[in-house]
Amino acid sequence: MGVRRYTKMAYKDPDEMVFGHAKFPVLEHWNVQFGAGYVVPEVKVAPEPGTERSKETLVKEMASIAEQAAARAVDIGLPAFMVEQEHVFQQTYHADWGYACTLAQAEVLKKYYDEYGVCAALRQTVGDLRIEEKGGLRGSEYDNAIAQCVEECCKAGASDICAETMGGKSVLDYGVMRGDIRAILFGIGYLGSIDMEYFWKRTVAQCAKYDTRPAGDTNCSGANTCMYVAGGLLGKDMSHTGAALARAISAARSLVAVECGATGPLKDCGYENTIIKAITGVPICQEGKNAVCAHADVMGNLTCQVVDCWSNESVFHREEMGGPTPAVWLQATGYEAALMNTAIQTGNAKTLRDLYTFTDMFRDPQGTLLAYPNAYRVGKAIVEYGKDIYLRARAAALEASKIMMEAYEAKLLQMTRFELDTLRKYTSILESLPMEAEIFVDQCMREYPRKIPTFDPKSYGL
Amino acid sequence: MGVRRYTKMAYKDPDEMVFGHAKFPVLEHWNVQFGAGYVVPEVKVAPEPGTERSKETLVKEMASIAEQAAARAVDIGLPAFMVEQEHVFQQTYHADWGYACTLAQAEVLKKYYDEYGVCAALRQTVGDLRIEEKGGLRGSEYDNAIAQCVEECCKAGASDICAETMGGKSVLDYGVMRGDIRAILFGIGYLGSIDMEYFWKRTVAQCAKYDTRPAGDTNCSGANTCMYVAGGLLGKDMSHTGAALARAISAARSLVAVECGATGPLKDCGYENTIIKAITGVPICQEGKNAVCAHADVMGNLTCQVVDCWSNESVFHREEMGGPTPAVWLQATGYEAALMNTAIQTGNAKTLRDLYTFTDMFRDPQGTLLAYPNAYRVGKAIVEYGKDIYLRARAAALEASKIMMEAYEAKLLQMTRFELDTLRKYTSILESLPMEAEIFVDQCMREYPRKIPTFDPKSYGL
Amino acid sequence: MALLDWAKKADFDMIFKRYNVIIEGPAIKPEDDPDVKKVLPTAEPFKSLAMAVIFGDSEKAVQAAKSALDRGTAPLDVIEKGLAKGMDAVSALYAKGAYFLPDIMLSADAMTAAMQVAEQKLGRAREKKGTVVSFVAEGDPHDIGKNLVVMFLKANGFEAIDLGRDVPNSQVVDAVKKYKPVMLTGTALMTTTMTAFPKVAEMLKEQGLSVPVFGCGGGAVKRDFVESYDMGVYGVKAFHAPKLAEAALAGKSFKDIRKEYPKIVGEFVAEYADRM
Amino acid sequence: MALLDWAKKADFDMIFKRYNVIIEGPAIKPEDDPDVKKVLPTAEPFKSLAMAVIFGDSEKAVQAAKSALDRGTAPLDVIEKGLAKGMDAVSALYAKGAYFLPDIMLSADAMTAAMQVAEQKLGRAREKKGTVVSFVAEGDPHDIGKNLVVMFLKANGFEAIDLGRDVPNSQVVDAVKKYKPVMLTGTALMTTTMTAFPKVAEMLKEQGLSVPVFGCGGGAVKRDFVESYDMGVYGVKAFHAPKLAEAALAGKSFKDIRKEYPKIVGEFVAEYADRM
Numbered sequence A, B: 001m002g003v004r005r006y007t008k009m010a011y012k013d014p015d016e017m018v019f020g021h022a023k024f025p026v027l028e029h030w031n032v033q034f035g036a037g038y039v040v041p042e043v044k045v046a047p048e049p050g051t052e053r054s055k056e057t058l059v060k061e062m063a064s065i066a067e068q069a070a071a072r073a074v075d076i077g078l079p080a081f082m083v084e085q086e087h088v089f090q091q092t093y094h095a096d097w098g099y100a101c102t103l104a105q106a107e108v109l110k111k112y113y114d115e116y117g118v119c120a121a122l123r124q125t126v127g128d129l130r131i132e133e134k135g136g137l138r139g140s141e142y143d144n145a146i147a148q149c150v151e152e153c154c155k156a157g158a159s160d161i162c163a164e165t166m167g168g169k170s171v172l173d174y175g176v177m178r179g180d181i182r183a184i185l186f187g188i189g190y191l192g193s194i195d196m197e198y199f200w201k202r203t204v205a206q207c208a209k210y211d212t213r214p215a216g217d218t219n220c221s222g223a224n225t226c227m228y229v230a231g232g233l234l235g236k237d238m239s240h241t242g243a244a245l246a247r248a249i250s251a252a253r254s255l256v257a258v259e260c261g262a263t264g265p266l267k268d269c270g271y272e273n274t275i276i277k278a279i280t281g282v283p284i285c286q287e288g289k290n291a292v293c294a295h296a297d298v299m300g301n302l303t304c305q306v307v308d309c310w311s312n313e314s315v316f317h318r319e320e321m322g323g324p325t326p327a328v329w330l331q332a333t334g335y336e337a338a339l340m341n342t343a344i345q346t347g348n349a350k351t352l353r354d355l356y357t358f359t360d361m362f363r364d365p366q367g368t369l370l371a372y373p374n375a376y377r378v379g380k381a382i383v384e385y386g387k388d389i390y391l392r393a394r395a396a397a398l399e400a401s402k403i404m405m406e407a408y409e410a411k412l413l414q415m416t417r418f419e420l421d422t423l424r425k426y427t428s429i430l431e432s433l434p435m436e437a438e439i440f441v442d443q444c445m446r447e448y449p450r451k452i453p454t455f456d457p458k459s460y461g462l
Numbered sequence C, D: 001m002a003l004l005d006w007a008k009k010a011d012f013d014m015i016f017k018r019y020n021v022i023i024e025g026p027a028i029k030p031e032d033d034p035d036v037k038k039v040l041p042t043a044e045p046f047k048s049l050a051m052a053v054i055f056g057d058s059e060k061a062v063q064a065a066k067s068a069l070d071r072g073t074a075p076l077d078v079i080e081k082g083l084a085k086g087m088d089a090v091s092a093l094y095a096k097g098a099y100f101l102p103d104i105m106l107s108a109d110a111m112t113a114a115m116q117v118a119e120q121k122l123g124r125a126r127e128k129k130g131t132v133v134s135f136v137a138e139g140d141p142h143d144i145g146k147n148l149v150v151m152f153l154k155a156n157g158f159e160a161i162d163l164g165r166d167v168p169n170s171q172v173v174d175a176v177k178k179y180k181p182v183m184l185t186g187t188a189l190m191t192t193t194m195t196a197f198p199k200v201a202e203m204l205k206e207q208g209l210s211v212p213v214f215g216c217g218g219g220a221v222k223r224d225f226v227e228s229y230d231m232g233v234y235g236v237k238a239f240h241a242p243k244l245a246e247a248a249l250a251g252k253s254f255k256d257i258r259k260e261y262p263k264i265v266g267e268f269v270a271e272y273a274d275r276m
């Protein structure tokens, strides 16, 4: 399979984008469609501690999560839903566990689909076990285990496959800790994009053999780490403007999965998905106000704006007063999806979209950046340099900077000194970077391999 | 204080009602207003098991809940919030515990108010400890303990006081189990209303001495019990049409608190609050899609329609991956409130209101009944017989029945045979009831004291 | 009004589905249900006795009992071959969602009324399967679950001692001493009252009392809590109570019952999904 | 576009408030901060050394160290009276929200660079306060928290042994045998990897190894879990690590540290709110 770089936007105008609708909807088995005119709620639950001790206990745990979710879906009348399972180590490492766990969930969902006609989808997100400093990203024991596991999940009936690959992590981590925007750009934008191509060419080819969609990959290890480290308004670890720049850069990286043939719905924790949807037109999953169980972000409503599959991120598997968590959190995302579907059915989708967006657009620089008209601008900056993974990542960051500064100058977005100072500093560094990828890589390769012991250039063919 | 019965509606037209706005807004200390043009998010967290073992541990627990909530409020930028504490037995029974627990929370909230200017309110909901068959509802040891506790909570700085009184419970429980609609009407509508008057005359007089609002009382022991027993679509214990009738009846009962001088914001778990707001114009709290932690209802969005304070109901005090539950669930309600406030600020409140309503209006008969135009109709039926607590409760139920049948006949609301059959049966029983309270009471008194050993007529002055 | 306009154009199926309506089969008479047929007696007077219970008709049940006794049917047969079979049928109908709680209550009332007639003739109360003591924890007013448990136990032939709500721990222990039940059921719904369970368990142990099963259910109470102390078994649905009591009668320990819960109650139980 | 029209008329204060902007005081130079003044040396060459660290300027720090040593200042004084004071000031600034993580990292880099110069002169490495071993649990790739812990420990004069991520339990035990640390810090973020902690604790116990403190933090890991096994102390923020290590050095047991956590780290910690 080749890599088809995007040099044009899928949407002519940001206003065309709205939740529940994608230019290229995706059909999965058990009759679920994404982006075809309705929003699908998703639930994701982490296995209980200890259940990883044997294949048998983990398989039971998986079946139980699916069953509890499905039972609630029916009890409150959800037309469709998705169960996602993010693999723990053992599930991916032992391909036979991955198979058995997927099968157990597939059987439950099929039973409910047959009995009630409730549409259901099953996502398996394999774990990226690869460790740069232990065997590298390519062809290592861990890398091979992942490839095998993908195959088995497809066989066992997964509706789609996702991942959160870690390419570039070593350099990115260094950049986050030092506030080094060039390292962030190199880690996410360059190294990340290279590894994505390696990983997704393979995965797309594997899925093609089955009734399983290659759905996509989020930059959890990069942009989400930045967002998480940046924290709430009183966080002290990373500036929110810096986190916003990392997010813009990550769009250029996560786009690569689609360029390799991933179809969506893109994985929920990619807050960069609005940008990628604008470029490619594929459906996306997102998380936000109903993912408070998993982490605190400062844009809980905004991420609904153009979502096609609405997720809770991840929660402990245990009991609430309102029932087991797979039921409780599917109900949470289910009701939000129902509201969006009502808006679609009554012709108010765009109004509701704008309400979601406006609620968080100026709460934080990250919200400003991701508000769909601005996300669209970042997308345009990317496709302008679409064929060059370095230049497009740099352009994304520069456009992001412009967007935030404009909002600040229009007195819409307030910033602290720290936010403003880092933004200015990072911007001038970004501006001063070379216009040729080769020179940029050269510069980076002179510095980072020396400073970062875990960085393994061979993993990127460098 | 007298009892001022309502014989007219506060709103001329249901369309005047919308979230964040009440005819009679309520101001509480630390600068929070309810119904004054914005929605306030609320969080409520049950103390950890074991913390009830001593006054000291419970006080610490209370402070910790308040602190965790307040810290998150600031971290995500909420302009205002409310902390509600529903008392456990010890907190109400020992007035000095009630005092110390309230004080500990008040100090925390005041600290945040002073430091950040974040507006905060503190609700104390005393426990109705009274047991009909153990000393009765009036003047018993438990009754006196409640009165004392209310006084101490006011002194310690509570912004408002609520309760969920249990008057009529003995007869209602019998009615639920037997599917006896007359017992439900007698229990909630008649006995409940009598006890409310006893309880709220006293409580309103107590609050008047302090800077504390007497906020109101929900029919948890009646209508919520029915809703809970009715469960989801596949529930087998009570028909949803029956639960809807109980809800309509409960509006006539919960109204009494306001007639005795309660000002609102009415307590969250009163799904009947839309009806009472329509009649009285006082602000209301509500719960729904962000109360999935506490219980499953089938109208998670609808209850937002005219809310002034948005609650999570109640959750275990523990850690989520996203932080401690007071933080996590305040964020959940906080983001929903933010969406509503955005709608208000941008002139889209009525559209969003209607989306909320429409999402659940035909999901279940209970939603059909409570959709604000229908809730308004029930309110009108109540005020028409406003001076007679029996006739108005009966009228509420009959109007509710009409509403559901109309929706069914218009092919908007689908019903199962069980739902339809019970609705028809109950309706004909209700229709056949006498038009004089005295005769009705006479009939009931001939049957229920004999059949229900826990029913104590003296507790109602009968 | 926007809502009514919307109702005309919206496709409800995209917003919600009423699965209860969707899966509803054609209306059939209770006696035509295959599971009822399995237990329903075909011979008279037993059939009429059972049918009166199935329809929850107290008057008819009493009449049928009287006329059967008059015609010489043994009182114990009236109960066991007639009334009890009717109640079995009702349980089957409830389990499959064809009958609802009030139906069960009315059937139980009918059965009780008719049984009293038979017992009068018998000259004594029918022997019960066994005794169960039920209570609601100290400081807790939530008693509907407990009331259901008591009702289901009685309807299924157990002696159920109802201690009421807000019951001091010591009173529970005294009752166990006095009645030597096969099972003790505690109900609590609050984080701060469920803590009574381990205390009661501890007190029972101290006194050398071993109640084979200590079943508890309710709002804030979850399986992991109940299983964190000895003798605790987490009860999910009130109608499970008689089946659990039967298991206890059959000599199963609290550990067995924990492990085999779904098998014992004979249905999928989400809370025990990992033990299916 | 609706969004821009709305921006003109909406009162943002009703939707959100940026409290970080609201509470921001006037900009002051770091050296003017009262808490910095308390620790900042006034005499030269110490002041320049400290200031270079505060500004995170490695070059200046190295230069200042060289020139101080040239002029005869004792290497240990360069470190302790100069560089370390600068780092103390940086910690104070971070704690109050005036400095951010990258500032600390750059300061730590500056301090390390200058310290190497002083140590060269000294002829040996400065004695460390104590050794701490840090690891990320088996099967877990989340290592940022651990990296921060290691950085903070180093910056505060501890020897930090970094075992990396996805570390087998046995390797952790071997490292404890080998380095005899005052404290062992494990990091895990997942429900299914945090289970390594009790296993490691058990293995240590079996081998008769008693590490006074076994600190762990991260996403799915919560206090109650960590306190459910012996030696476990729940760590909240990476910058707490040096303070915890100091407490361990001072002879506090894991039980003491659990109880006094907020006091030891000297700030309000929501996770320990009940122990304030």
Ligand code: B12
Pocket: A321, A322, B046, B047, B086, B087, B088, B089, B125, B126, B127, B128, B129, B130, B163, B164, B165, B166, B169, B173, B219, B220, B221, B222, B224, B225, B228, B229, B294, B295, B313, B314, B315, C139, C140, C141, C142, C143, C144, C145, C146, C148, C149, C185, C186, C187, C188, C189, C190, C191, C192, C215, C216, C217, C218, C219, C220, C234, C235, C236, C237, C238, C239, C240, C241, C244
């Ligand atoms: C109705 C209700 C009430 C009614 C109870 C009426 C009554 N007759 O019992 C009233 C209004 C009295 C009430 C009062 C209060 N309540 Co209340 N209440 C509820 C509610 C909504 C439903 C409970 C209910 O009746 N369920 C239906 C019955 C049938 O269910 P059940 O008892 O659980 O029984 C089922 C199973 O558990 C099982 N079962 C039970 N026992 C057994 C035993 C065996 C052997 C088996 C097999 C099965 C079994 O069988 C049943 C199903 O078939 C719950 C919500 C919830 N999530 O549970 C809150 C809830 C329990 N209440 C709560 C609270 C806080 C209170 C108050 C303290 C509030 C206040 N301050 O006013 C007061 C109590 C004051 C006091 N005296 O201390 C909280 C508890 C929080 C906490 N601390 O843990 C809850 C969880 C609501 C919430 N999320 O906030 N409440």
Ligand code: B12
Pocket: A046, A047, A086, A087, A088, A089, A125, A126, A127, A128, A129, A130, A163, A164, A165, A166, A169, A173, A219, A220, A221, A222, A224, A225, A228, A229, A294, A295, A313, A314, A315, B321, B322, D139, D140, D141, D142, D143, D144, D145, D146, D148, D149, D185, D186, D187, D188, D189, D190, D191, D192, D215, D216, D217, D218, D219, D220, D234, D235, D236, D237, D238, D239, D240, D241, D244
């Ligand atoms: C970023 C991230 C990643 C990155 C990690 C990058 C990196 N370099 O570490 C990547 C992309 C690699 C990743 C991967 C995965 N992740 Co991840 N990830 C996160 C996320 C969003 C943030 C973690 C983070 O970096 N936080 C910032 C750091 C600084 O925090 P920290 O490590 O907790 O450290 C703080 C404290 O804990 C403390 N601390 C830590 N150690 C110590 C020690 C002491 C002594 C002290 C005092 C303090 C202390 O100090 C720090 C604060 O100052 C979390 C969300 C969350 N709620 O935690 C999910 C999360 C941990 N990930 C999760 C999952 C599921 C995964 C995957 C399994 C998903 C998958 N199938 O692909 C994979 C792992 C695959 C595998 N190999 O098995 C889940 C875990 C669910 C579960 N089962 O429990 C989480 C909780 C997200 C969620 N809610 O779903 N993830």
